[in-house]
Amino acid sequence: MNNGKVTLLSAGPGDLDLLTIKAAKALAAADVVLLDDLANPEIVSLAPRARVIRVGKRGGCKSTPQAFIQRLMQRYASKGLHVVRVKGGDALLFGRAGEELAALRRAQIPVDIVNGISSGFAAAASLGVSLTHREHCQGVTFITAHMQDHGEPDWAALAATGTTLAIYMGMSRIDTICAGLLSTLPLSTAAAVVQWAGTEREQRLVTTLGRLAADATAAGLGSPAVILVGNAIGEANARHEAHDDMAHAA
Amino acid sequence: MNNGKVTLLSAGPGDLDLLTIKAAKALAAADVVLLDDLANPEIVSLAPRARVIRVGKRGGCKSTPQAFIQRLMQRYASKGLHVVRVKGGDALLFGRAGEELAALRRAQIPVDIVNGISSGFAAAASLGVSLTHREHCQGVTFITAHMQDHGEPDWAALAATGTTLAIYMGMSRIDTICAGLLSTLPLSTAAAVVQWAGTEREQRLVTTLGRLAADATAAGLGSPAVILVGNAIGEANARHEAHDDMAHAA
Incomplete structure (x- = not known):
């Protein structure tokens, strides 16, 4: 009887409090943790029993090839171990979960998936805006x-x-x-950049689409970041204006 | 000195283990909980100190008017209480957080936002597919x-x-x-419905866009549900096919 399995675990944007309770339980039970370079390395403190293998690009090394990561998961799961593959954000939004799931299925290894908070949601929370304000x-x-x-x-289609x-x-x-978006959207469309969303290093910029590229460069913002475009994001500015109005009224 | 504030808290799809640790901490500290009808009512077990006010449609009553919910939040926060407004899924995806944030800003009441798992992510996890398989x-x-x-x-634009x-x-x-999607997409496009995603009552259907409406009706699926359309979702079928291949090969 072999109880080996793989959990594809979403680590969220970085803040360990943004892990789900389900994720914390899976980490506590893990025998092996494969750690993506986009996940907060402090997450291993939640997996005290586990052997930790870093499969990212930190330290100037080359990225671990995808095929090797897949072989590692299969090797440990085949030995009956519980392998937790940690990915930043939500594992099902970008990040190659599709290929890893397909490979594990071919090898008939059971897989659980644990959802998490993707950085676009964390960015909206930091800006204090809904992603879909119905106005x-x-x-x-x-x-x-x-x-x-x-x-x-x-x-243009987007x-x-x-x-x-x-x-x-x-x-x-x-x-x-x-340039691509401005072929369809007006210069005044609200836009924002949130770098390192949901972490202590977070940086925010709220501007317009017409000024976005210049303002982001001037502010020194770079990867990893989420770019948000659309007038729902302009509500972030309304925060300050509304506050000023109240101050004048008081 | 008034330390009142509001936390807009995302309750996820239903399973309490899909709450974030941050959400559990906010609930534990809550003085007042305003509970949406789309959230799992068992969530109040995590808020032992709080007065709980249901503001949803359960029990055949009319929905609580949005303006009244906003007044309730402001009234309790103005008294110095920590009000936790619980919403299903992620509060920043649909669900009128935009209006509530605007009203709280006008009243100069501090707001925290706690992200959560939206049902579309939970649906993809249950189907075992990436939402964005890069193939x-x-x-x-x-x-x-x-x-x-x-x-x-x-x-058509979507x-x-x-x-x-x-x-x-x-x-x-x-x-x-x-009908609208079929004006652009082929009949064979992969499609799925997941009702009550991420709860014990979950029901799943994987089919094609051409058969989606008929198959969903035949299966008796209704609200609340997420409809997923696109060939990334077809990987859910590949699960079973790959499994059959392995069985034959063995």
């Missing part, structure tokens, strides 16, 4: 600007949906992204 | 089919993004939604 939009689109797989996203856009991995190409 | 798409769009505010969503679609509050109009 402004009917939804939100999470998109990666990373080009390896599908080429440039169709920014803008045409009228949804708030939460753009991941876009900071190195923020000029191109803004 | 299929570059993102995911969360959209409400509820028509009160903006009329019918532009299904389909044109190539993102996975996670459609909330769409079960009563699933025929219209499928």
Whole structure:
């Protein structure tokens, strides 16, 4: 009888208090932890029994190849161990969970998935805005600007949906992204950047789409960050204006 | 000195283990809990000190008017109490957090926001699929089919993004939604419905867009449910096929 299994565990944006209770229980029971470079390394304090293997890029090393990570998970699970594969944010939003799930299925290894808080949600919480304020939009689109797989996203098509856009991995190409969106959206569209959302190092910028690229550069913001575009995000500015109004009225 | 404040707290899809640790701490410290009808009522067991006020539609009563909920929050917070406003899913995805935040700002009441797991993420976890498998798409769009505010969503524009679609509050109009999407997407596009995602009552259906409306009706699925559309969701079927392949190979 082999009780080995893999848990794909979402570590959220960094703050350990943003882990779910389910995630904390899985970590406490883990025999082996495979730690992604986007997850807060302090998470291992919640897995006292586990052998910890770092599979990220920290320290200037090359990234661990995806195929090797998959073999590691299978090797330990086949020995009957509970392997917890930790991913930043929510494991099911970007981050290659699809390939890992497919490989584990082929190997007939049971998999649990534990959800978490993706950085776009943490960014909205820090700005104090709803992603979908109903006066402004009917939804939100999470998109990666990373080009390896599908080429440039169709920014005009994305803008045409009228949804708030939460753009991941876009900071190195923020000029191109803004130009693409400005073919459809007005210069005055609200926009924001939140770097290191949901961590102690968090930095926020609220501006307009027309000024986004220049303002982000001037503020020295870089990866990892979420770019938010859409007038629902403009409610972050309304915070300060409303506060001023009250001060004058008082 | 008045230390009153409001925490907008995301209760996730229902399973109390899907609360964040931060949410559990806020509930433990709450003086007053305002409980939404979409949240699991057992959550009050985590708020032993709190006076609990139900502001939902359970029991056949009318929904509590939004303005009254906002006045309740302000009244208790003005008395120096810690008010926890509990919302299902993530408070910043649908659910009127935008209006509540604006009203609290106008009243100069401090607000914390605690993120949670939205049912679209819980649905994907139950199906064992990534929302954004990179062989299929570059993102995911969360959209409400509820028509009160903006009329019918532009299904053709949404389909044109190539993102996975996670459609909330769409079960009563699933025929219209499928017809709208089929003007752009092929009949064979993968689709799924997950009712009561992330709860003990969960029901799942995986099918194609061409058969979605008929299959959902035949299976007796209704609200509350998330409709997922896009070929990333088809990986849920690959689970069973891969399993069969292995069985034959063995």
